Amino acid sequence: MDASSAPTVVPGQPASAPVKLRLRDVTKSFDHSVQPVVALQAVSLEVSEGECVVLFGPSGCGKSTVLNLIAGFETATSGEITLDGQPVREPGSDRLMLFQEHALFPWLNVIDNVMYGLRWQRPYRFRLRARRRKAMELLKLVHLEEFAGSAVHELSGGMKQRVALARALAPDPKVLLIDEPFPALDALVRAKLYGELQEILVRTRKTIVAVTHDPREAACLGDRVLVFTGRPGRIKGEIKIGLPRPRDINDSSVGEHARRINAQLESDDEKEPREKA
Numbered sequence: 001m002d003a004s005s006a007p008t009v010v011p012g013q014p015a016s017a018p019v020k021l022r023l024r025d026v027t028k029s030f031d032h033s034v035q036p037v038v039a040l041q042a043v044s045l046e047v048s049e050g051e052c053v054v055l056f057g058p059s060g061c062g063k064s065t066v067l068n069l070i071a072g073f074e075t076a077t078s079g080e081i082t083l084d085g086q087p088v089r090e091p092g093s094d095r096l097m098l099f100q101e102h103a104l105f106p107w108l109n110v111i112d113n114v115m116y117g118l119r120w121q122r123p124y125r126f127r128l129r130a131r132r133r134k135a136m137e138l139l140k141l142v143h144l145e146e147f148a149g150s151a152v153h154e155l156s157g158g159m160k161q162r163v164a165l166a167r168a169l170a171p172d173p174k175v176l177l178i179d180e181p182f183p184a185l186d187a188l189v190r191a192k193l194y195g196e197l198q199e200i201l202v203r204t205r206k207t208i209v210a211v212t213h214d215p216r217e218a219a220c221l222g223d224r225v226l227v228f229t230g231r232p233g234r235i236k237g238e239i240k241i242g243l244p245r246p247r248d249i250n251d252s253s254v255g256e257h258a259r260r261i262n263a264q265l266e267s268d269d270e271k272e273p274r275e276k277a
């Protein structure tokens with residue numbers, strides 16, 4: 001996307017935005033694995049409604065584990081996770097994960113993949129035409145309406161991830177969880193996808209927790225970036241990104257914030273104290 005011609009949207013939520021998601025003193029250890037490991041230690045964070053918080057840290061610091069706990073795929077060893085004040089105990093369609101692998105069904109075409117995400121949704125359950133209409137709307141959002149009838153294998157890697165995004169948005173989840181979604185793509189495609197992803201975030205006002213080990217990605221996507229220590233993962237700092245959206249991942253102001261994020265990762269102490277949670 002050409003960031004210069006796109007509308008400028010000021011990021012960040014009004015101070016009054018309610019807390020959507022809260023982790024309080026969450027510790028996770030994997031005691032039953034061959035090598036027992038404490039993946040996370042006393043992690044506390046809050047995400048406001050409509051906010052995009054990025055978890056940034058080295059590989060193995062527990063970022064995916066945080067997402068798995070929020071998604072309800074794993075259970076915390078201690079501590080509490082709440083969504084709208086209610087404890088998270090199991091997976092639910094109010095929290096959807098966009099995986100590293102696009103995970104589309106190769107035997108379904110593009111629109112059927114998106115419609116699959118709507119199959120149990122109340123207003124769409126027995127209404128094929130409404131389902132199709134909604135799926136087309138979502139494909140338009142990710143600029144793939146012309147490919148509705150294409151087979152998955154005919155799409156490029158970036159297009160597959162956009163279909164996966166449309167499918168994840170289909171049930172209108174309250175929280176979208178994004179786990180390093182574009183690692184395997186070349187730099188140009190990735191930059192374009194990040195532009196589009198932000199456009200979608202702004203338009204759908206989803207609450208998002210995203211994970212990355214790339215500081216530029218973190219600075220490009222996040223309203224706030226939480227910097228994790230190495231294993232066991234703890235939050236060592238928070239950096240607010242007050243840049244207007246959509247942001248170009250190659251922009252120098254994004255690079256400037258990426259440097260701050262990296263500096264926080266490499267610092268021994270908590271130089272930039274967390275402002276929230």
Ligand code: ADP
Binds near residue numbers: 058063065
């Ligand atoms: P990241 O996403 O930051 O790279 P992960 O959350 O995937 O890190 O993993 C954090 C640590 O927890 C790693 O040491 C990993 O091996 C371990 N771990 C993650 N999931 C499991 C599991 N299901 N069983 C055992 N160990 C796990």
Ligand code: MG
Binds near residue numbers: 063065
């Ligand atoms: Mg991971």
